Amino acid sequence: MDSIAQDPLDRIQLADQCGLSEWLYPAYAKLCARDASLTAEEGRRLGFERYAALSRIREDDFKAIKPARAAQSASFVFGGPMHGSDVQVFGRPAELQPNCKNDCCKPPFGLSSKEQQFVAKVAGAAELKVD
Numbered sequence: 001m002d003s004i005a006q007d008p009l010d011r012i013q014l015a016d017q018c019g020l021s022e023w024l025y026p027a028y029a030k031l032c033a034r035d036a037s038l039t040a041e042e043g044r045r046l047g048f049e050r051y052a053a054l055s056r057i058r059e060d061d062f063k064a065i066k067p068a069r070a071a072q073s074a075s076f077v078f079g080g081p082m083h084g085s086d087v088q089v090f091g092r093p094a095e096l097q098p099n100c101k102n103d104c105c106k107p108p109f110g111l112s113s114k115e116q117q118f119v120a121k122v123a124g125a126a127e128l129k130v131d
Contacts, residue, residue, distance in 0.1 A: 009045050021130035026111055028128055029118035032057050053127035057118065 005011040008027040015023035031038065031054055038058070043051035111119070122128055 009042060012050075013045065024128070024130050025119050025122050026115070028054060028122040029111060029115045032061065032118040032122060033112065033115040049127040053125040054122075057121050057125060061118070061121070 005014045005023070008030040011023050011027040015021060015027065028050075031042075038046075038051060038055055046054070
């Protein structure tokens with residue numbers, strides 16, 4: 001089953017169909033962390049609520065990182081210390097760890113550090129709450 005669900009969208013659909021809610025947040029995080037924007041087709045597959053929530057999280061992150069990147073550029077150009085960088089790194093909260101210890105419940109694909117940052121943001125979105 002793991003090999004069929006490597007794509008985050010496939011993983012979300014499979015999680016919905018099979019009741020594997022512990023697969024949702026990592027899959028949402030992968031969609032938020034990737035460089036490519038969400039597409040209209042992905043929006044249809046996700047549904048409006050999820051699509052809107054993931055788009056909002058991506059946009060909020062972009063807005064938060066933009067000033068930090070400007071500060072890094074200014075620091076590089078002027079050779080001074082960097083100020084005003086409030087990019088926070090979020091780990092995976094303990095409450096998001098799967099309770100099941102079987103291999104079938106463990107997400108087989110790892111999350112990059114960028115993707116891990118999105119897990120807490122995804123978990124905080126009311127539209128993306130899992131049971």
